Amino acid sequence: MSKTITAPVSGMRDFLPIEALRRRYAVAIVEDVYQSYGFEPLETPVMERLETLLGKYGEEGDRLIFRVMKRGRKLQRTLQEAGGENDLADAGLRYDLTVPLARVAAEYHGRLPRFLKRYQIQQVYRADRPARGRFREFYQCDLDVTGSKSLLVEAEILSAAAAVLARLGFPAGDFQIRLNHRRVLSALLQSAGVAPALEETALVAIDKIDKVGRSGVGRELKERGVSERCAETLLRWMDETPEEIESVMEWLLSLFQSVPEAVSAVQDLRQIVTLCADGPVQGALKIDPYLARGLGYYTGAIFEVAFPDVPGSAGGGGRYDNLIGMFSGREVPACGFSLGLERILILLEERDLFPQNLAGRPELLVTLFDEAAMKHSLALCRTLRGEGFRVDLYPENDSYGKQFKYAEQRSIRYALLLGPEELEREVVTVKDLQTGQQLALRSGELAEELRSRLR
Amino acid sequence: MSKTITAPVSGMRDFLPIEALRRRYAVAIVEDVYQSYGFEPLETPVMERLETLLGKYGEEGDRLIFRVMKRGRKLQRTLQEAGGENDLADAGLRYDLTVPLARVAAEYHGRLPRFLKRYQIQQVYRADRPARGRFREFYQCDLDVTGSKSLLVEAEILSAAAAVLARLGFPAGDFQIRLNHRRVLSALLQSAGVAPALEETALVAIDKIDKVGRSGVGRELKERGVSERCAETLLRWMDETPEEIESVMEWLLSLFQSVPEAVSAVQDLRQIVTLCADGPVQGALKIDPYLARGLGYYTGAIFEVAFPDVPGSAGGGGRYDNLIGMFSGREVPACGFSLGLERILILLEERDLFPQNLAGRPELLVTLFDEAAMKHSLALCRTLRGEGFRVDLYPENDSYGKQFKYAEQRSIRYALLLGPEELEREVVTVKDLQTGQQLALRSGELAEELRSRLR
Numbered sequence: 001m002s003k004t005i006t007a008p009v010s011g012m013r014d015f016l017p018i019e020a021l022r023r024r025y026a027v028a029i030v031e032d033v034y035q036s037y038g039f040e041p042l043e044t045p046v047m048e049r050l051e052t053l054l055g056k057y058g059e060e061g062d063r064l065i066f067r068v069m070k071r072g073r074k075l076q077r078t079l080q081e082a083g084g085e086n087d088l089a090d091a092g093l094r095y096d097l098t099v100p101l102a103r104v105a106a107e108y109h110g111r112l113p114r115f116l117k118r119y120q121i122q123q124v125y126r127a128d129r130p131a132r133g134r135f136r137e138f139y140q141c142d143l144d145v146t147g148s149k150s151l152l153v154e155a156e157i158l159s160a161a162a163a164v165l166a167r168l169g170f171p172a173g174d175f176q177i178r179l180n181h182r183r184v185l186s187a188l189l190q191s192a193g194v195a196p197a198l199e200e201t202a203l204v205a206i207d208k209i210d211k212v213g214r215s216g217v218g219r220e221l222k223e224r225g226v227s228e229r230c231a232e233t234l235l236r237w238m239d240e241t242p243e244e245i246e247s248v249m250e251w252l253l254s255l256f257q258s259v260p261e262a263v264s265a266v267q268d269l270r271q272i273v274t275l276c277a278d279g280p281v282q283g284a285l286k287i288d289p290y291l292a293r294g295l296g297y298y299t300g301a302i303f304e305v306a307f308p309d310v311p312g313s314a315g316g317g318g319r320y321d322n323l324i325g326m327f328s329g330r331e332v333p334a335c336g337f338s339l340g341l342e343r344i345l346i347l348l349e350e351r352d353l354f355p356q357n358l359a360g361r362p363e364l365l366v367t368l369f370d371e372a373a374m375k376h377s378l379a380l381c382r383t384l385r386g387e388g389f390r391v392d393l394y395p396e397n398d399s400y401g402k403q404f405k406y407a408e409q410r411s412i413r414y415a416l417l418l419g420p421e422e423l424e425r426e427v428v429t430v431k432d433l434q435t436g437q438q439l440a441l442r443s444g445e446l447a448e449e450l451r452s453r454l455r
Numbered sequence: 456m457s458k459t460i461t462a463p464v465s466g467m468r469d470f471l472p473i474e475a476l477r478r479r480y481a482v483a484i485v486e487d488v489y490q491s492y493g494f495e496p497l498e499t500p501v502m503e504r505l506e507t508l509l510g511k512y513g514e515e516g517d518r519l520i521f522r523v524m525k526r527g528r529k530l531q532r533t534l535q536e537a538g539g540e541n542d543l544a545d546a547g548l549r550y551d552l553t554v555p556l557a558r559v560a561a562e563y564h565g566r567l568p569r570f571l572k573r574y575q576i577q578q579v580y581r582a583d584r585p586a587r588g589r590f591r592e593f594y595q596c597d598l599d600v601t602g603s604k605s606l607l608v609e610a611e612i613l614s615a616a617a618a619v620l621a622r623l624g625f626p627a628g629d630f631q632i633r634l635n636h637r638r639v640l641s642a643l644l645q646s647a648g649v650a651p652a653l654e655e656t657a658l659v660a661i662d663k664i665d666k667v668g669r670s671g672v673g674r675e676l677k678e679r680g681v682s683e684r685c686a687e688t689l690l691r692w693m694d695e696t697p698e699e700i701e702s703v704m705e706w707l708l709s710l711f712q713s714v715p716e717a718v719s720a721v722q723d724l725r726q727i728v729t730l731c732a733d734g735p736v737q738g739a740l741k742i743d744p745y746l747a748r749g750l751g752y753y754t755g756a757i758f759e760v761a762f763p764d765v766p767g768s769a770g771g772g773g774r775y776d777n778l779i780g781m782f783s784g785r786e787v788p789a790c791g792f793s794l795g796l797e798r799i800l801i802l803l804e805e806r807d808l809f810p811q812n813l814a815g816r817p818e819l820l821v822t823l824f825d826e827a828a829m830k831h832s833l834a835l836c837r838t839l840r841g842e843g844f845r846v847d848l849y850p851e852n853d854s855y856g857k858q859f860k861y862a863e864q865r866s867i868r869y870a871l872l873l874g875p876e877e878l879e880r881e882v883v884t885v886k887d888l889q890t891g892q893q894l895a896l897r898s899g900e901l902a903e904e905l906r907s908r909l910r
Contacts (some may be wrong), residue, residue: 004507005504006507006558006782007501009502014497014499014501014563015496015498016499016559016566017496021495035817036843037818037840037847038845038847039473039828040472041472041479042472042475045463045464045592046548047464048464049464063743066524067526068524069523088524091464095457100469103463104471107469108469108579113861113865118472125539137500137501145850150852152833152848155833194745219495274830275833360486363494375729385618392572393611395570395606395608408567435635
């Protein structure tokens with residue numbers, strides 16, 4: 001028997017019990033809140049046709065898709081014909097959850113309700129260079145509504161996002177929800193004199209503000225061909241932008257007086273703000289006219305969850321009314337939000353927001369005195385499991401010391417002893433492994449005592 | 456915009472909301488029961504190193520592994536060198552959950568408790584020809600204990616398996632748990648005169664009994680080189696084998712008097728049967744000396760869950776004391792069970808065992824009277840979500856008829872109406888879309904009335 005490499009493949013992770021349970025804890029809350037907003041789950045396969053994926057995520061995206069090889073004769077034929085990268089593969093791994101949603105919305109159109117309100121919590125795959133906090137397999141938690149252009153959709157989605165964070169224990173004020181509108185961004189660039197052809201590249205520069213700061217954005221803009229004057233106008237506006245939500249909307253309206261499309265965009269923002277009033281978003285909402293979120297496909301509202309003391313975002317989304325049409329051949333409006341689960345999990349850990357007693361961990365260890373006591377230990381397990389406890393049974397005839405050590409390895413606080421003395425006296429000894437305290441209890445009082453200690 | 460192929464890739468499935476929720480319902484019960492037995496979850500990446508996977512599942516298995524292509528320069532180099540199938544790939548998709556467990560047990564040995572009791576519910580991938588009931592992506596629900604040779608492990612695993620089926624609603628008597636021992640199988644073949652070299656191939660023949668029947672097994676045995684006389688002895692024994700659990704053990708002992716290894720195997724079976732007494736397995740247990748379960752790696756007990764009126768198995772497992780050593784370089788005993796989730800889901804459907812009101816579906820639709828009523832509808836949603844209801848909000852200003860139709864598409868029974876009349880009277884109208892009945896309720900009584908109707 002020789003030792004082989006047993007680490008997970010590069011950029012991917014094994015989740016051992018505690019990590020797996022912590023992820024379950026967070027995901028259960030996300031699911032519960034999403035469901036309370038009337039959303040239902042969707043699951044799609046890990047593989048998609050290569051042509052479904054290619055061309056949806058830009059050139060960089062195409063490079064980062066994990067490709068699954070053709071098999072058997074098909075592969076042999078391609079190899080003989082000395083095909084290229086894309087000829088050898090006929091599928092790729094899920095890269096995000098939006099393209100699968102668009103595919104599903106097109107495929108099952110007749111079977112789906114008029115508005116599809118779906119959430120999807122699955123892994124996505126990117127053949128990116130692994131780095132701290134950057135994985136090749138990671139979860140996305142997406143929430144989308146297709147079929148409606150109503151701004152109630154934006155309000156409900158923002159509200160669900162804020163409700164999830166509140167339920168996870170992040171206090172109000174800990175996070176911001178930044179809101180912008182694609183047409184506000186366009187109007188800003190246009191009003192500053194940036195040529196329409198440079199809009200896309202200028203947005204990429206502006207998107208970097210959190211990373212490179214105001215002067216960095218200025219440099220980037222010039223490098224990307226935006227004139228000195230236009231860049232300076234944009235930077236001056238950044239300085240002038242008020243903080244307060246009403247003031248920034250007033251400021252935008254005064255700037256865009258002569259751009260009717262931009263005025264209607266600000267009115268949309270105002271409507272969203274109004275609809276969010278009194279809900280879980282209130283207080284967290286902030287208008288950020290420079291929020292771009294990189295993705296070219298947004299057509300309306302754009303939003304992002306940010307923890308001011310943490311770089312990067314903890315989720316984001318927006319309205320994308322043209323994407324689903326790529327698959328269905330007809331226009332289907334849509335708006336969605338993706339929670340950054342991996343970052344949220346790090347924040348829960350850093351802020352100590354995971355519950356002490358993680359649901360799902362074993363609570364009790366029933367020890368084994370000797371072979372003859374097996375059936376008694378088994379019966380005790382049966383009773384306690386019937387009472388709803390999570391009970392481990394020590395399988396071997398070892399010293400109590402070894403058994404207690406195992407309980408500690410598994411973070412089980414209470415060991416139950418059932419030896420000849422206990423059997424004789426018709427009791428079970430409960431040992432608190434933290435305090436060392438022991439207590440002999442009759443079967444009638446056992447469950448209640450344990451419940452009061454554990455719950 | 457042109458229509459592209461939007462069906463999922465061959466052999467894989469999209470799970471739309473109801474299907475996804477049904478799967479969640481079953482998986483939640485499986486998890487809950489497994490946890491009540493003291494097991495904790497493990498999750499591993501979808502990809503494994505190719506060398507981790509190859510050679511573990513036989514020749515056929517090697518062919519059925521989905522291979523993930525190398526990327527970038529590594530791929531280019533391989534293509535120039537005109538490499539073969541395995542040179543082009545550097546990873547494969549998870550083929551089962553046992554090899555990942557073995558890898559994890561080896562990798563994190565120092566961090567894991569003395570006995571690793573883990574369950575794992577994840578998809579596995581097989582590039583098999585898709586057929587009815589045979590998928591290329593499907594879930595496995597595995598339960599394993601590593602580190603102990605105690606038969607308590609077998610008893611606990613069998614008990615957990617039976618408890619899952621009971622909790623899912625399958626009545627006692629609906630399913631059997633068939634039990635055998637690898638050494639009983641060997642001893643049967645040996646005692647019938649089959650040469651040790653033919654043991655493996657003879658087991659494959661015997662394994663087919665459920666599919667091809669007694670005479671089919673006879674034919675298969677001869678085709679595989681087992682002599683006429685040996686085959687006939689085996690078939691005669693099949694006819695002679697008693698049904699009742701004690702009798703079959705007696706019969707085996709009388710057959711194996713002179714084979715000490717086999718006698719100890721029967722004693723192991725007897726011990727497992729004794730330890731299962733009074734637990735959820737009782738009544739379902741049956742000794743089947745011809746149960747082989749194909750896999751060569753079993754070393755002790757072998758078991759299988761069968762529904763007598765359904766072909767194939769709904770799960771199975773056994774003891775495999777040598778597999779984990781392939782990765783860790785030291786012997787680690789292990790025993791496990793894998794629930795056939797896909798088949799269980801079909802059985803739940805066929806036997807109508809899914810609950811009427813599937814958890815997670817929206818329960819209420821708050822309608823929208825007009826633009827002006829938006830904030831009132833939103834406030835009503837907020838209140839009801841706060842009370843724990845799953846509430847959808849209709850996003851558009853449509854006729855009530857359209858809104859009710861949407862509710863029906865989503866199987867929501869109760870629509871809540873909040874128009875000018877309701878606002879004036881300070882009530883909410885609850886409309887039962889099944890009966891057409893309407894009821895005006897004050898906000899103080901609304902939640903309670905809805906709860907009594909829904910729960």
